Amino acid sequence: MDGKDIDRNAVKEGDPTEKEQQELLQEAGKAIIDYDSGRAEEVANKALASGIEPYTVITEGFVPGITKVGDLFDRGQLFLPELILAADAMKAGTAVCQAEIPEAEVKTAKKVVIGTVEGDIHDIGKAIVVSFLLANGFEVYDIGRDVPLEKFIEKATEVKADVIGMSALLTTTMEGQKGVILKLREAGLRDKFKVIVGGAPTSQAWANRIGADAYGGNAVDAVKKIKEVTGLS
Ligand code: B1M
Numbered sequence: 001m002d003g004k005d006i007d008r009n010a011v012k013e014g015d016p017t018e019k020e021q022q023e024l025l026q027e028a029g030k031a032i033i034d035y036d037s038g039r040a041e042e043v044a045n046k047a048l049a050s051g052i053e054p055y056t057v058i059t060e061g062f063v064p065g066i067t068k069v070g071d072l073f074d075r076g077q078l079f080l081p082e083l084i085l086a087a088d089a090m091k092a093g094t095a096v097c098q099a100e101i102p103e104a105e106v107k108t109a110k111k112v113v114i115g116t117v118e119g120d121i122h123d124i125g126k127a128i129v130v131s132f133l134l135a136n137g138f139e140v141y142d143i144g145r146d147v148p149l150e151k152f153i154e155k156a157t158e159v160k161a162d163v164i165g166m167s168a169l170l171t172t173t174m175e176g177q178k179g180v181i182l183k184l185r186e187a188g189l190r191d192k193f194k195v196i197v198g199g200a201p202t203s204q205a206w207a208n209r210i211g212a213d214a215y216g217g218n219a220v221d222a223v224k225k226i227k228e229v230t231g232l233s
Helices: 018-033 037-049 054-074 080-098 124-135 149-159 174-186 204-210 219-229
Strands: 111-116 139-142 163-167 194-198 214-216
Touching (some): 037 054, 124 139, 124 219, 163 174, 163 219
Parallel strands (some): 163 194, 194 214
């Protein structure tokens, strides 16, 4: 769907009501809980067409769904196969939304190398951060997931990056974020790059403890912090 021309703020007679939009957001979450990729895409399209912002569809629609699935998994009420199916539905739904977050025409000339650290294959949140960085004019080098620690430094050096961004969703792989900072120090490169960390188990306190320059709590916050550390705001 090409929704780039939709003026989401223009209210017309017959437009969906706030209640209908709330129902669509709930349906989005339910599609994840039901592991239904097709429905996740369908609801995403409907929600966008109803005028809901792509980021709102993700954060108020899909995220509560995947969070619920994560909680059930944590409590042993569902298992890895279901978690994988829910993640597939999450990716399908968020991809529809991300396609509606256009890349900025005006570029910032700031380069960000971003990936999920070694041992960690969670990349849904990182992909959302990448979309937001592109929408804000950053040149982004997404080096993927389960990325060896050295690769962050190699890529950042190769492209003369301003920022290294590391995502981690597991308490065990958070250590990789610290590892990259230690490696940067050992190589005498710590001053060359700003470092931002993010992912559900991380926090500002963690960023402070490992000597990162910033912590991003979500995609919007990540962009804000990267703008701050690169002197754009
Ligand atoms: Co996994 N998983 N998972 N998982 N998984 C968690 C993280 C977990 C909390 C679930 C739980 O038990 N409640 C738990 C971790 C527990 C812990 O470490 N203490 C867990 C586990 C245990 C595991 C496995 C070990 C399970 C197993 O194999 N037995 C395994 C690990 C595999 C590995 O990585 N080696 C595993 C696997 C998987 C799937 C593959 C099935 C799938 C991931 C698919 C994928 O990403 N391609 C998956 C999923 C989907 C989840 C949950 C349910 C949802 C994660 C997600 O996508 N959230 C998760 C539970 C949860 O988080 N509540 C869970 C939505 C996303 C939009 O949010 O990623 O937080 P998030 O990103 C946000 C912010 O954090 C921030 O902005 C994003 C957008 O707002 N952000 C950044 C993220 N990165 C950033 C970087 C920045 C700045 C901001 O700067 C660089």
